[in-house]
Structure formats: structure tokens, C-alpha cells
Amino acid sequence: MKDFPHLDHIAIAVNSLEEKKQIYEDLGFNVSEHIEEVPSQMVKTCFANIEGRARIELLEPTSDESSIAKFIKSKGEGIHHLCFRVDDIEAKQKELAEKGYKFIYPGPTQGADNCLVNFIHPKSAGGVLIEISQKVKK
Ligand code: CO
Numbered sequence: 001m002k003d004f005p006h007l008d009h010i011a012i013a014v015n016s017l018e019e020k021k022q023i024y025e026d027l028g029f030n031v032s033e034h035i036e037e038v039p040s041q042m043v044k045t046c047f048a049n050i051e052g053r054a055r056i057e058l059l060e061p062t063s064d065e066s067s068i069a070k071f072i073k074s075k076g077e078g079i080h081h082l083c084f085r086v087d088d089i090e091a092k093q094k095e096l097a098e099k100g101y102k103f104i105y106p107g108p109t110q111g112a113d114n115c116l117v118n119f120i121h122p123k124s125a126g127g128v129l130i131e132i133s134q135k136v137k138k
Pocket of ligand 1: 011057
């Protein structure tokens with residue numbers, strides 16, 4: 001299959017998943033009951049879906065040291081990153097790094113929802129934190 005990125009989700013930093021998921025339920029999203037902790041990122045996350053049309057990731061910090069906690073402290077709750085799905089994250093990172101994009105992690109790391117992820121630094125992406133993500137086949 002050709003490596004053809006598509007928008008996988010938009011992530012929102014929130015103080016409380018329990019409180020803010022209501023907004024997406026009111027908009028007609030199906031909010032997953034499944035809350036996943038991602039210890040490496042010090043967050044817990046849940047996904048809100050409108051099947052095949054839109055996907056939102058809600059991110060709540062589990063520690064004051066979490067980058068999400070720092071984000072909320074400096075900017076308040078709101079849009080945190082965009083995520084594009086790729087077929088081969090190592091190849092995509094290599095291709096982008098050769099073009100001069102800087103990544104947060106040296107290589108792909110375990111993300112939520114059974115994915116390998118990395119983030120392009122906002123300083124090299126016009127002020128937007130961009131996640132690239134590859135679904136890991138079970
Ligand atoms: Co994400």
C-alpha cells in the first residue's frame with residue numbers, strides 16, 4: 001500500500017476527560033468508555049468518533065511534569081496537536097528529517113491506541129505540533 005497520509009485525529013488538551021467529553025457527545029460523537037493511560041507521556045486519553053468522518057483525542061495530564069500539564073498551564077485548554085496516519089513511520093520520519101524537520105523523539109515511540117508515534121517539533125512546522133502515527137498490526 002502506498003504511504004499516503006490522512007488526518008487521523010485532532011488532539012485536545014483538557015483538565016478533565018470526564019468533564020470535557022460531554023462537549024463531543026453533544027456534537028454527536030461516540031465517546032469511547034475506554035480510557036487509556038500512556039505512562040511515557042504522563043497522560044490519560046480517550047477517543048471520540050463520528051465513524052469514518054472525524055476523530056478527536058482528549059488528553060488529560062496525570063502528572064504536573066507531563067507536557068500536557070505544561071501546555072495547559074501556559075496556554076490553557078485547547079487544540080494540542082494534529083495527527084496524520086502513515087503506513088511506515090520510520091520511512092516517513094527519515095524522509096522528513098532529510099528535509100530538515102526536527103522531531104521530538106529520536107525514533108518512533110509507543111502511543112495510545114496501539115500506535116507507534118513521533119512528533120514534529122512545532123518550531124519546524126509553522127507553530128503546529130504534528131504527530132505522525134503508524135497503526136501496529138496485532
Ligand atoms: Co495524538
